[in-house]
Amino acid sequence: MSVLVYTESEQGKFKKVAFEVASYAKAVANQLGTTVTAIAMNVNDTSQLAMYGVDKVLNVTNTQLDNFNAKIYANIIKQAAEKESTKVVIIGSSANSKYLAPLLAVELNAGYASNVIEAPSNISPFTVKRTAFTNKAFEFTQINTDVKIVGVSNNSFGLVESSGSATAEAFSPSLSESGINIESVDKVTGKVSIADAEIVVSAGRGLKGPENWGMIEELASVLGAATACSKPVSDLGWRPHGEHVGQTGKPVAANLYIAIGISGAIQHLAGINASKVKVVINTDSEAPFFKAADYGVIGDAFEVVPRLVEKLKAFKAQQ
Amino acid sequence: MLVISITDKILICFKLLIMKILVCISHVPDTTSKINFSDNNTKFDTNGVQFVINPNDEFGLTRAMWFKEKQGATVTVVNVGGPETEPTLRKALAIGADAAIRVNTVATDGFSVAKQLANVVKDGGYDLVIAGRESIDYNGGMVPGMIAGLTSANFINNCIGLEIEGTSVKAIREIDGGKETLSTSLPLVIGGQKGLVEESDLRIPNMRGIMMARQKALNVLEPIDANAETTSTKFEKPAPKGAIKLVSPDNLDELINLLHNEAKVI
Numbered sequence: 162m163s164v165l166v167y168t169e170s171e172q173g174k175f176k177k178v179a180f181e182v183a184s185y186a187k188a189v190a191n192q193l194g195t196t197v198t199a200i201a202m203n204v205n206d207t208s209q210l211a212m213y214g215v216d217k218v219l220n221v222t223n224t225q226l227d228n229f230n231a232k233i234y235a236n237i238i239k240q241a242a243e244k245e246s247t248k249v250v251i252i253g254s255s256a257n258s259k260y261l262a263p264l265l266a267v268e269l270n271a272g273y274a275s276n277v278i279e280a281p282s283n284i285s286p287f288t289v290k291r292t293a294f295t296n297k298a299f300e301f302t303q304i305n306t307d308v309k310i311v312g313v314s315n316n317s318f319g320l321v322e323s324s325g326s327a328t329a330e331a332f333s334p335s336l337s338e339s340g341i342n343i344e345s346v347d348k349v350t351g352k353v354s355i356a357d358a359e360i361v362v363s364a365g366r367g368l369k370g371p372e373n374w375g376m377i378e379e380l381a382s383v384l385g386a387a388t389a390c391s392k393p394v395s396d397l398g399w400r401p402h403g404e405h406v407g408q409t410g411k412p413v414a415a416n417l418y419i420a421i422g423i424s425g426a427i428q429h430l431a432g433i434n435a436s437k438v439k440v441v442i443n444t445d446s447e448a449p450f451f452k453a454a455d456y457g458v459i460g461d462a463f464e465v466v467p468r469l470v471e472k473l474k475a476f477k478a479q480q
Numbered sequence: 481m482l483v484i485s486i487t488d489k490i491l492i493c494f495k496l497l498i499m500k501i502l503v504c505i506s507h508v509p510d511t512t513s514k515i516n517f518s519d520n521n522t523k524f525d526t527n528g529v530q531f532v533i534n535p536n537d538e539f540g541l542t543r544a545m546w547f548k549e550k551q552g553a554t555v556t557v558v559n560v561g562g563p564e565t566e567p568t569l570r571k572a573l574a575i576g577a578d579a580a581i582r583v584n585t586v587a588t589d590g591f592s593v594a595k596q597l598a599n600v601v602k603d604g605g606y607d608l609v610i611a612g613r614e615s616i617d618y619n620g621g622m623v624p625g626m627i628a629g630l631t632s633a634n635f636i637n638n639c640i641g642l643e644i645e646g647t648s649v650k651a652i653r654e655i656d657g658g659k660e661t662l663s664t665s666l667p668l669v670i671g672g673q674k675g676l677v678e679e680s681d682l683r684i685p686n687m688r689g690i691m692m693a694r695q696k697a698l699n700v701l702e703p704i705d706a707n708a709e710t711t712s713t714k715f716e717k718p719a720p721k722g723a724i725k726l727v728s729p730d731n732l733d734e735l736i737n738l739l740h741n742e743a744k745v746i
């Protein structure tokens with residue numbers, strides 16, 4: 162009956178989101194009066210999970226799982242859910258988790274709620290609060306099936322430490338047919354992705370051209386942030402599509418979102434509104450972004466950003 | 481006569497070989513819509529709301545038109561919804577789809593919609609199903625994957641590139657922080673998005689397209705039995721925002737101070 166949580170990893174190490182979903186699973190387990198079991202793939206050291214309330218870890222070790230495959234992973238989670246007689250499965254909101262979730266839902270015949278931002282508001286009937294209409298509203302969704310899948314939004318629940326220890330159990334599920342082969346992976350290394358970032362530095366058409374992104378990259382690097390952009394910037398080819406954020410691009414739910422030379426169109430704001438703190442730097446005090454942000458600087462990005470970079474370097478050096 | 485009948489036979493064979501594409505079209509509020517709720521915050525208030533083809537689906541539809549024009553394919557569009565969604569399907573026909581299907585039931589939750597669509601896929605024997613990564617109204621992000629699961633087809637989500645030769649498929653998937661090149665085979669379901677085609681490839685229906693769309697078949701199918709696995713019980717709007725704090729460009733130390741000591745984000 163334990164709550165099952167899929168704890169994502171990369172190259173043998175848990176991603177930060179693993180601890181957030183584990184914290185969430187612990188909250189649900191407390192509500193249901195049960196324990197938390199985590200399922201992990203090829204993780205070298207799973208002991209950290211105990212700090213976030215996990216009681217038992219099923220760690221699968223198999224080199225065939227080094228590369229993510231949605232169908233195989235979904236099938237393994239299903240086998241773990243059956244082994245544990247799980248009624249509630251918790252997953253995250255990464256591209257990979259969102260990829261496997263609907264396949265898992267079909268395998269378990271489970272109702273699935275994505276983009277969930279709080280612990281269940283009720284456990285009978287099982288009800289969760291999620292974002293809808295691309296952050297323009299919240300929806301309370303009741304999951305009616307016997308087995309339920311909850312996809313937790315990044316950076317929404319946070320990390321909740323608890324004490325205890327986790328037993329590790331070897332688990333050797335059978336591997337299903339995959340049907341899909343990975344030919345190559347093209348991933349920027351040494352740069353934080355928008356999905357994983359706590360801080361996102363984003364710039365728009367106000368930057369005038371791709372040659373001016375040096376200062377944006379520099380600001381991002383001082384802050385350990387990911388870089389992002391508005392839609393026209395990616396449409397114009399100034400920046401890669403992967404950086405396009407907003408309603409039709411990637412969603413952003415960072416702790417800090419800094420918008421530079423972005424007007425704040427409704428479609429842009431919808432996608433980034435889940436970020437906790439927003440800063441706008443724009444020459445036009447009438448730009449709609451000033452109505453959506455927490456802090457604002459009315460000024461020219463070409464003057465403000467380099468100055469901010471210098472000040473932040475000094476600030477970081479003091480820390 | 482004999483010659484013609486052989487050509488006919490070849491034509492029929494050829495028709496059997498060309499790819500059958502189904503594009504799932506979600507009927508969603510225009511991106512500029514103000515979102516309001518009625519009936520004590522339990523229903524989305526469609527008053528004054530303009531509906532459009534879900535942007536992620538439009539990228540997919542445009543890619544489907546490319547297959548039709550460059551490689552030969554038939555393109556059917558489908559929506560699960562009431563009669564009010566028909567103008568959206570007609571728009572897809574005007575863009576160039578060959579036929580449309582509406583499954584006549586209210587779309588209540590992702591799983592039941594996927595079950596209706598899976599049924600259409602099985603009945604029609606489609607080789608390729610293109611859906612959007614998510615619809616911009618409920619953002620469920622589950623319909624494409626569930627169709628794949630229910631029809632035992634291969635599935636690629638966040639698909640930003642798709643090439644098909646015979647039954648072999650090469651696709652690009654956007655991953656967090658990069659992309660992945662994949663190979664697979666038909667039958668296939670994708671969750672598509674921008675990148676499948678560029679923004680500039682999107683088509684605005686012209687007069688001829690709109691006229692032709694009126695002649696095309698829009699078949700209304702009755703739904704199969706499919707339970708709603710989730711129920712939407714209530715909506716809330718975000719709390720109004722507090723006032724912004726403005727910092728002078730000459731006093732950026734203050735901004736750093738606020739972000740560090742007040743917001744505690746750096």
Ligand SMILES: Cc1cc2nc3c(=O)[nH]c(=O)nc-3n(C[C@H](O)[C@H](O)[C@H](O)COP(=O)(O)OP(=O)(O)OC[C@H]3O[C@@H](n4cnc5c(N)ncnc54)[C@H](O)[C@@H]3O)c2cc1C
Binds near residue numbers: 392406421426427
């Ligand atoms: C269906 C649809 C979906 C869309 N989806 C998205 C989406 O997902 N994401 C998205 O971003 N947009 C989206 N858009 C586009 C959106 O409507 C806006 O056009 C877009 O966000 C504007 O981008 P921008 O702010 O970079 O450019 P602009 O609106 O041109 O704003 C540029 C800003 O830069 C400021 N500026 C100029 N010079 C300087 C300077 N030197 N220093 C500081 N500031 C300066 C200007 O004052 C202005 O506010 C969508 C539109 C549609 C129709």
